[in-house]
Amino acid sequence: MKERYDPKEVEIKWQSKWKESRIFEPEPDDRKKFFITIPYPYLNGNLHAGHTRTFTIGDVIARYKRMIGYNVLFPMGFHATGTPIVGLVEQIVKKDPETIRVYNQLHQIPMEVLESIKTPENIVEYFSIEAEAAMKSIGFSIDWRRKFTTTEPHYKKLITWQFNLLHSLDKVVKGAHPVRWCPNDENPVEDHDILKGEDATIIEYTLIKFNLDGDILPCATLRPETVFGVTNLWINPKIVHMRLKVNDETWIVSKDAYDKLKYSDKSIELIDQVNGDTLIGKKVINPVTGSSVLILPASFVSPENGSGIVMSVPAHAPYDYLALRDLKGADLTVYGITEDVSSIPLIALIKVPEYGKYPAVDAVTELKVKDQNDPKAEEATKIVYRREFHGGVLTETTGKYAGMSVSKIKDVLTHDLIEQGIADVFYEFSEQPVICRCGATCVIKMVKDQWFLNYSEPSWKEQVYKCLAGMQIIPPELRVEFENKIDWLKDKACARRKGLGTRLPWDMEWIIESLGDSTIYMSYYIIAKYLDKFEPEQLKAEFFDYCLLGKSTAQNASSSTGIDIGIINAIRNEFLYWYPVDLRSSGKDLIPNHILFFLFHHVAIFPETHWPKSIAINGFVSLEGQKMSKSKGPILTLRSAVEEYGADITRLYILSTAEHVQDADWRNADIEATRKQFERFYKIAYDCLTEENNTNSDSTCELKFIDKWMLSKMQYRIIETTDALNRMQTRRAVQNAFYHIINDMKWYERRGGCASKKDILNTWVRLMAPFTPHICEEIWEQLGSGFISLNSFPEADISLIDRSAELAEEITGNTLKDIEEILRLIKLKPTRVVLYTAASWKKNILKKAIMMKKDNVLDMKTLMNALMSDPLMRPHAKDIPKFAQKTINDVQGMENELMVSLTETDFDETSALKESMDFLKRIVECDVEIYNADDAGYDPQGKSRIAVPMRPAIYIE
RNA sequence: GCGGGGGUAGCCAAGUGGUCAAAGGCGACAGACUCAAGAUCUGUUUCAGCAGUGAUUCAAGGGUUCAACUCCCUUUCCCCGCACCA
Incomplete structure (x- = not known):
């Protein structure tokens, strides 16, 4: 141990010793096992501070578990399937200046390397080497024998097997789904291709089919339950409508709606045009109630929204009420209407605590809304809608739906109405227009014949809920978030036309989408160790059936694949030893996708005993208050952080700067402070070890209050650190294991404590080993034997807790x-x-x-x-x-x-x-x-x- | 809109009923060391105070309690996700 701390020297020394001694390459034995995984990184850039955080947390837990006696498996692979890598190559090959700048300056890739990149394979190769080197440079205790890339032929065999299996279980089905679509490019539009309207989402309206002498007038609504309260329809007399043949029916809609319908999954044929004013005054049949209602004129009806035909529910929609009221005394004889339409009786169907029978009327009165052009009408609409949605209950008017809450009715009712053929679904952007980068206005297109993972299937979800119930979620508050996300998840298109990946085995023109192929790869870590023992073609279904699911026998698996039965048995045994995954630790961005799918696929494929045990989530990292961006910057790579500060300091800093889902902010001033503190730690250790060599008085010196106090304090630090690590609170753990002890030591030295420094250091170093392993190995070399990484984590000795000594120090400190x-x-x-x-x-x-x-x-x-x-x-x-x-x-x-x-x-x-x-x-x-x-x-x-x-x-x- | 997470001293950030004028860090200020700077160490950092004290604070307002940053209600502001994209 040198007097001056040189991170690089210490880190290289111990990283190579770990490697030589193969101490992170576990094999099954009779200890308890712990299988921890971190989502493998996607190879379209270098690892950055965000990865540093997630991965370091994982490594700390792996090291901690190892020190408390577990046999720990901590593997790593690389993700490369999907479209981003293909996209990146295109940008690099055509020398896009922005891409070149970001990758050359921020990702620190030399120009000659960038110039040599021609194919996706080049990218995968380059970044996988870089990523592995980066992870080694920061000292992650990974078993590198098991690394793989998702584009490898062996891996694709696992995906093929998985999708065949899911297909046979009816988890993969054919269907259609709506996408943002550019009519000009004739392609789905991804987020980064949008010029305007990036925040627009696709909203599902219910289309209710009113009947006019055989023609259908569809009305789009977000509140299908209000169909029970329809008193009339609104049509703008100045608008030309289209009469269409829609499948077997005849519809009348606005021109805009016609354009939208062309991209739906219905067959559309234009018949002729109908002027709006010719429709007014006619009567239509409400398909739900069977009642006959009048079509009235309204200028507020816009052809761009919905079908261009609006159903009127004056009891619950302030605009409808106002429009009706505004017609009082109007002369409608031109439309053949002679009755006083303002006296049409309202029909109430929702009871809400805040209002009387007709909420729209009350709201309009309360806010003193003048007419339909009054801006306050909008406010009244919002309030009524919100109150009815949250607190409203359907009344007898709605027949069998009476008593249901408004917030629950939509899906049920829409489903029922569609089944009866009196309603349909209509998609619309939440904001308009949505413009593609090419300048064209985007539409919503139904993609037909698409393959889906039917995550919405209730029995599948049920299994996932069950799995979740048996799991530990860290931090626990996030459990509700998981439940909501499971509930929210719909069917997911799982095949694409382009990108890297595995072909759908029964429909080879499709490539399996890259989230779907990242769901059970944890099991592949066990197989990946044996890749040199067989060819990809040998990995037939029988192999996976036996090794992962225990179906049939080793003998059968061996004879149908030609793989040595010893290997088959070894893999099966190793799988049974390591599985299930004990902990999956990830950034919070992966909850609604990777993590969720990980659960869905595990419950679909594996028996309950092999379902995951726990999930931990951490927040993002920003740089000096700015959000990091892989493609635009700013970005701080793992390697440059380690280069600048050393592995241990980088680790200590990133662990201590935020807890759990909180976002961390990387600040240079703060990590500099960490460096100083760390150097102090080094000095304390160095002084302690060298003093020990010179004088021998320490151990013989009689224990004073201050010495007992220090030993006592140490026990609390151990207890707190252990508890924090058990809850994966790395920030709190570091506070206790490092910062608090530093301060304790300050006081201890100031008070002239002299005894047992070496014992304290011995404990302290082991307490710190999961966080800053290199320096701890270096100090441990002088203190104990073997690797500290394999030594035991300190346990608190209750007998050393000395209340008198604590009181003595407290009174001394307070008095001073x-x-x-x-x-x-x-x-x-x-x-x-x-x-x-x-x-x-x-x-x-x-x-x-x-x-x-x-x-x-x-x-x-x-x-x-x-x-x-x-x-x-x-x-x-x-x-x-x-x-x-x-x-x-x-x-x-x-x-x-x-x-x-x-x-x-x-x-x-x-x-x-x-x-x-x-x-x-x-x-x-x-x-x-x-x-x-x-x-x-x-x-x-x-x-x-x-x-x-x-x-x-x-x-x- | 829906769902989730937040608002604590100049900044970052602990703190789920009493040990709280509120940990820790950064910054700032002062002192020690030094020819000096840096590093390090010590102290101060809401206001008032020549005896260890007092007053007013934890987004805003209200409530529960002997006691609230902490529990309940209302309001307000900020961040994230809402998909076929990893």
């Missing part, structure tokens, strides 16, 4: 603080400091009060009675009430631990202070005297009277 505060205020250089510890009668009162608190009988009356009956107390009768009252207040809020310490130890304040007298003298630079108030000695101002337990009185000259 008080003296310093007085000195600061009186601004004098002291010549004499006199301390008086509290009189014994006060200590008695405190103890009595604590005892009463324990028995739950503490109050002023009881305490006074007890005190006054004690003859020894009588001399102080005058002072007792005031002190007793104060004591009661103190004791009410006193921590249990302290009460125990005060009553159950034979701690003596005077002797504790006497022991630290030399220290106090040194700090205040004058003579210090200590008396007990019972026998005050020198006390010119009678200060001893104000002394209370744990708070000596002070007199300064």
